[in-house]
Amino acid sequence: MSPDSAQQSNTPKIEPEEILEGILDWVEAESPTTDKDAVNRVATKVEGLYKGLGLAIERTPGRDGYGDIIRARTENATGEKGILVLSHIDTVHPIGVKDGALKIRREGDEVYGPGIYDMKAGAYLPYYAYRHLQRLGRKTNLPVTFLYVSEEEVGSPVSQEIIEEEARKAKYVLVTEPARDGGKVVVSRKGVGRFVMKITGRPAHAGAKHEDGRSAVSELANQIKAIDALVDYERGVTTNVGMISGGTAVNVVARDVVAEIDLRVLTKEDGEELTAKILGLKAQNPDVTVEVTGGMNRPPFEASDASMKLFEHAKACAAEFGLELEATTTTGGGSDGNFTAGLGVPTLDGLGADGAGAHTLEEKIYFSSLEPRAKMWFRLLETLE
Structure with a gap:
């Protein structure tokens, strides 16, 4: 060698x-x-x-x-x-x-x-x-x-x-x-946004006094539809309600529910726009309150x-x-x-x-x-x- x-x-x-x-x-x-x-x-x-x-x-x-x-x-x-x-x-x-x-x-x-x-x-x-x-x-x-x-x-x-x-x-x-x-x-x-939605309604007996209740869960169903409507694949915008928790019992009109929301966007401008829309969500039932907190976790x-x-x-x-x-x-x-x-x-x-x-x-x-x-x-x- x-x-x-x-x-x-x-x-x-x-x-x-x-x-x-x-x-x-x-x-x-x-x-x-x-x-x-x-x-x-x-x-x-x-x-x-x-x-x-x-x-x-x-x-x-x-x-x-x-x-x-x-x-x-x-x-x-x-x-x-x-x-x-x-x-x-x-x-x-x-x-x-x-x-x-x-x-x-x-x-x-x-x-x-x-x-x-x-x-x-x-x-x-x-x-x-x-x-x-x-x-x-x-x-x-x-x-x-x-x-x-x-x-x-x-x-x-x-x-x-x-x-x-x-x-x-x-x-x-x-x-x-x-x-x-x-x-x-x-x-x-994509940039990532994370939000927490807290909904407060009015509890009631689901059988005897159902009419007195204002269901936080029913309001959440309305809010999920509004959040899903923000999805725009052409712009690269997605929203996802990934976790929910709440309610007291099956026979109680739910007073409280919490949902966690994920947002993905391609641009800083879209992040600002969608953040404002999610934070601005309002209750459709006037007897229920909706509070949203959060924002962009990672910029695009x-x-x-x-x-x-x-x-x-x-x-x-x-x-x-x-x-x-x-x-x-x-x-x-x-x-x-x-x-x-x-x-x-x-x-x-x-x-x-x-x-x-x-x-x-x-x-x-x-x-x-x-x-x-x-x-x-x-x-x-x-x-x-």
């Missing part, structure tokens, strides 16, 4: 089996959003891995029952605007599902597990790519901050402030949410020239390794990338693993996507300037 060949054979390579091993270590540590201790066990794993690379770690304690937030910064992550890599470590799956309805397993190219697609695989990839840069003795042009939040699945109520703080210091934001529709990255997302992530330029750069990086990167036109789901794009920072989302079944008992990634996505991350981190 020639000296050149020996040197080449000793050069560290991106190994998909090694990537999967790291991902599965995180998947094994189940981390439903509302289980602070479980989420913190994953946060400790993240902290340890980045400490092992020599990055400066800032661990912010969670509050309101949520887990801790991890920031890992490269040595040059001071002053100059750099790259924010944005991930979350919480999942929607309860503890124990990995041993029951969603067993961790590999079937050919498909690897199953709770939160593996959304989004522990994606959250692990940039760590692996940065470690590979270090193993090769290479550095990034820009400072990098890796941010791992703990409650994205419920709207990032605690971490939003930190996300926006870090985004203001960034030149680019790369979000590790899962790829869409066969590996596509995300350049725009609208495609911009800057984000499309960032996509073109990622596409070129992926092409070096034979990965043909495409972008979605839009997706209905929100992410923390909505916050950063809403601040005008060039944002590219959906950079995680390819797969399917997010939030379901068929959640999986495709093993074949790990190596090319890791190589794309490697080149993105190395070449952005």
Whole structure:
């Protein structure tokens, strides 16, 4: 063997089996959003891995029952605007599902597990790519901050402030949410609104004094029709009354009912218009009161020239390794990338693993996507300037 060949054979390579091993270590540590201790066990794993690379770690304690937030910064992550890599470590799956309805397993190219697609695989990839840069003795042009939040699945109520703080210091934001529709990255997302409707009527005996009652449930039926009438698929506007609760007993005209409403819009203007309409809903029965609270939870992530330029750069990086990167036109789901794009920072989302079944008992990634996505991350981190 020639000296050149020996040197080449000793050069560290991106190994998909090694990537999967790291991902599965995180998947094994189940981390439903509302289980602070479980989420913190994953946060400790993240902290340890980045400490092992020599990055400066800032661990912010969670509050309101949520887990801790991890920031890992490269040595040059001071002053100059750099790259924010944005991930979350919480999942929607309860503890124990990995041993029951969603067993961790590999079937050919498909690897199953709770939160593996959304989004522990994606959250692990940039760590692996940065470690590979270090193993090769290479550095990034820009400072990098890796941010791992703990409650994205419920709207990032605690971490939003930190996300926006870090985004203001960034030149680019790369979000590790899962790829869409066969590996596509995300350049725009709908904005998300959340509202609570409280209806108060007048109780009465459903048999003896029905005429004296004013049913909150009947009024809710009227309101649901009004909310459904706001749906406009051509504009990309959807509304959904997803949860309702109320009533006292089957033989009592209901006094109280509560409904939770979801809104999705493509533009800031539509968000303002639909928010006003939902907050302005009035009771159709004059003897019943309707109170609506809430607003936009995440602003729309609208495609911009800057984000499309960032996509073109990622596409070129992926092409070096034979990965043909495409972008979605839009997706209905929100992410923390909505916050950063809403601040005008060039944002590219959906950079995680390819797969399917997010939030379901068929959640999986495709093993074949790990190596090319890791190589794309490697080149993105190395070449952005």
